[in-house]
Amino acid sequence: MQFVFVRHGQYDGKGLSRAERKLAPLNDKGRTAAQAAGEYMKQENITPDFVITTDAERTKETARIILDALEVTDVEPQAKVGGFRKGKATIERKLGEWLGETEPAVVMFVGHLPSQQYCVSDLPGSPNVPNENRSCVLLYERTSAGWSLLKEHPGVS
Numbered sequence: 001m002q003f004v005f006v007r008h009g010q011y012d013g014k015g016l017s018r019a020e021r022k023l024a025p026l027n028d029k030g031r032t033a034a035q036a037a038g039e040y041m042k043q044e045n046i047t048p049d050f051v052i053t054t055d056a057e058r059t060k061e062t063a064r065i066i067l068d069a070l071e072v073t074d075v076e077p078q079a080k081v082g083g084f085r086k087g088k089a090t091i092e093r094k095l096g097e098w099l100g101e102t103e104p105a106v107v108m109f110v111g112h113l114p115s116q117q118y119c120v121s122d123l124p125g126s127p128n129v130p131n132e133n134r135s136c137v138l139l140y141e142r143t144s145a146g147w148s149l150l151k152e153h154p155g156v157s
Contacts, residue, residue: 003095008056038068041069051107
């Protein structure tokens with residue numbers, strides 16, 4: 001199974017409450033970054049067949065833009081509330097929660113910092129997820145031997 005971590009695109013959240021930030025859409029830069037992430041994934045032949053987002057609008061919008069760029073019409077993003085907290089969840093446990101009995105070939109998780117950093121920090125060869133509003137793409141592969149980082153695209157800011 002391959003697992004793609006995508007950081008959501010930029011949004012305008014200054015001065016908003018946590019509840020308001022959850023509903024805030026991407027801004028133009030964020031949409032451009034999400035489109036670039038989708039184009040990168042298309043160029044690299046990375047096509048998810050299972051998509052997980054948080055319940056924040058910006059993660060769902062990022063996922064939809066990427067799926068549109070990939071011309072994927074038969075995958076509906078699944079909003080899964082609750083991500084990673086430092087020392088509280090491993091990627092293996094979360095995958096079990098998220099996927100259940102399904103066995104997709106390529107899973108895409110669109111989320112936030114710091115939860116994605118906590119998630120990838122458990123994996124070998126893990127890079128830092130950029131701490132900016134950009135849609136970076138990290139592609140890992142899970143085999144019986146473990147996890148390996150296959151590709152990394154820093155995104156556009």
